[in-house]
Amino acid sequence: MLQISTGPEQLWEVDYRAANTITLNNEPFAWDIADLGEGRFHVLHEGRSYNAEVVSTDFTTKNIVLKVNGQRIELNAKDRFDLLLERLGMSDATAAKVNELKAPMPGLIVDIRVTPGQTVQKGDPLLVLEAMKMENILKAPADGTVGSLKVNLRDNVQKGQVLVQFS
Structure with a gap:
C-alpha cells in the first residue's frame, strides 16, 4: 500500500499488490495502459483518454x-x-x-547543479542523472556542504557509485 499526495488536501491510498489489480481508496481502479516508450504512456479510464509522461523521479524522497x-x-x-x-x-x-550521495541506478550525468564548498539544504537539486531516457533529479538527502564531486558532466555511472561527498 502506498499513500500518494499531490498536496496537503489531495491524498489517495493505492494498493497494487494483487496481480494487475489496483485499488484507489479501497475501490477497484479499472484502467487500460499502453507503454509508448521513453517514459510515455497512454491511459484509458472511465471512457476518457489520457497522455501521461514521467518527467522526473527522485527515489530518495519518493517524488515523481x-x-x-x-x-x-x-x-x-x-x-x-x-x-x-x-x-x-x-x-x-x-x-x-549523510556523508555521500550514491547513484540509485546506472546512467549518464547530464547536469551538475552544485560546486564544492556550496551549502545545500535537504531536497536541493545536486545532479541530473539520465537513465532509460528519463531525467532523474538527484537531491540533497540532508542539509550539508558539498565536499567534492566525484563525477563530471557526461560521465557514465554505475548503481551505487559515489557521486557527491559531503564535508
Whole structure:
C-alpha cells in the first residue's frame, strides 16, 4: 500500500499488490495502459483518454513529476514504513548525517547543479542523472556542504557509485 499526495488536501491510498489489480481508496481502479516508450504512456479510464509522461523521479524522497495531458503533476509517495515512522513521530529519523550521495541506478550525468564548498539544504537539486531516457533529479538527502564531486558532466555511472561527498 502506498499513500500518494499531490498536496496537503489531495491524498489517495493505492494498493497494487494483487496481480494487475489496483485499488484507489479501497475501490477497484479499472484502467487500460499502453507503454509508448521513453517514459510515455497512454491511459484509458472511465471512457476518457489520457497522455501521461514521467518527467522526473527522485527515489530518495519518493517524488515523481508527471505530465498528464500537458498538465504538470507532482506526486509524493509514502510506503508503510514512512507512514509508521510518521505515526511514531520519527519522520525525520532519516535526516541523520549523510556523508555521500550514491547513484540509485546506472546512467549518464547530464547536469551538475552544485560546486564544492556550496551549502545545500535537504531536497536541493545536486545532479541530473539520465537513465532509460528519463531525467532523474538527484537531491540533497540532508542539509550539508558539498565536499567534492566525484563525477563530471557526461560521465557514465554505475548503481551505487559515489557521486557527491559531503564535508
